Amino acid sequence: MYEHVTTLRVRYAETDQMDIVYYGNYAQYFEVGRAECIRELGYTYKLMEELGVRMPVVHMEAQFLRPAHYDDLITIKTMLKELPAKHEISFHHEVYNERKKLLTTGKVVLFFIDSKTGKRMPIPIYLKEKLAPFFTDQAL
Amino acid sequence: MYEHVTTLRVRYAETDQMDIVYYGNYAQYFEVGRAECIRELGYTYKLMEELGVRMPVVHMEAQFLRPAHYDDLITIKTMLKELPAKHEISFHHEVYNERKKLLTTGKVVLFFIDSKTGKRMPIPIYLKEKLAPFFTDQAL
């Protein structure tokens, strides 16, 4: 398993009149988690796009257990539970507040798409190589 | 089953640099679907809040089959597949573009919360009464 942790501060813009973070904004928090997770691998999603790979989201799900509030410094844990073998990758997320309470769990599935052809493609080799050491018990 | 259909125009703000609607924005589209669905019943979510009922989202999921684009006039179909019996309600959504292509399916589950106590409560009686005629085959 590959696991990454990042933090961010809840913006006023992200709250709604229920005095909590609007549920739709967790998609952005998950995005930040994914982006920083890839960056820590010595890579960036930005560079992937420049090299001709797009990653549209094809599925998301989230459980909202407890609310996040304005100015909370939340922790986003992002996990890859298996090495992507085909054309898709699944990120699992957990969001915590400063008191270590689990607020939200989620999962986002993205495809690897070749920008030129618009077709699905396998995980880019450079990304696979960076991830492989974390999945030595998984048949490659 | 109770079913409602509404339309909205995709804003430039809702696109991202993949030239499609950002996946996180469908949460807002589903919200519009829910709100208009309740309005058609002769009721509004705004009034519910004024009467002391909050409805936080506790679960959402979405499948992104095809992208929506800037200026698309999308159709949001919102379905209640069963009469809420306890403290939660599930809205099912389908989003279509103008060529009737199914873009996204989703489901959003919300709790009924008593604003004063902060506790879960059953579906408000006035909402249940408006919905009941659509579920005559369901044991009440």
Add this chain to the structure above:
Amino acid sequence: MYEHVTTLRVRYAETDQMDIVYYGNYAQYFEVGRAECIRELGYTYKLMEELGVRMPVVHMEAQFLRPAHYDDLITIKTMLKELPAKHEISFHHEVYNERKKLLTTGKVVLFFIDSKTGKRMPIPIYLKEKLAPFFTDQAL
């Protein structure tokens, strides 16, 4: 002067914990005003992009006089006070609630940019021709 009026319903997502529309969301309301204003002329911004013209925003300003609230059906008045002569266009906006109270005034200035060269360009001739009849007292 050319003037256009459109309406939209405030989304829950657009409110913040002050129970009003977050100030940053008016940029989207102004965008809707601009887009519908151009559409009424028998044209669309979408088509402009397809024909090779981009319109980045170079200036915006807004006065927030009264708040908009959740579920308000707001009216956005969009005004062109002069026929764009060079490479820029200024939209003036007024936002009203259902009781005809003026909530917000604003101004957004955009450039016309040739997508191929990335350079400023004059207002496209087809847009100018559609606007000209509304500015017969202005020297062309």
Add this chain to the structure above:
Amino acid sequence: MYEHVTTLRVRYAETDQMDIVYYGNYAQYFEVGRAECIRELGYTYKLMEELGVRMPVVHMEAQFLRPAHYDDLITIKTMLKELPAKHEISFHHEVYNERKKLLTTGKVVLFFIDSKTGKRMPIPIYLKEKLAPFFTDQAL
């Protein structure tokens, strides 16, 4: 003058199909600048609200000189050019990219409002005291 600098990473959600940050999202960047500026003073906007002071935005303006792009690590400079004497406070902002290019300038004016009465009030004394040392040449 009181000056504060903070940085943030541009999210994919904040871009639009022009491949740049949507102009409306700078309001959030300015908000982050304000919040961190106040935090550095040993105070938070969150605490202000808890102590009964709300700060609605009454005016904003922005000049968009150069675009910000996805994944840019932008710098937000926030400046108080004078000690707020009455019921309003003006924040001046400059946004830079990593190559120190000035992207955007802006100004946001907010009122101090007493949450109980809904009336304008002078700048809270604790905030004024924290700011005063930076404005020793200004008559208090």
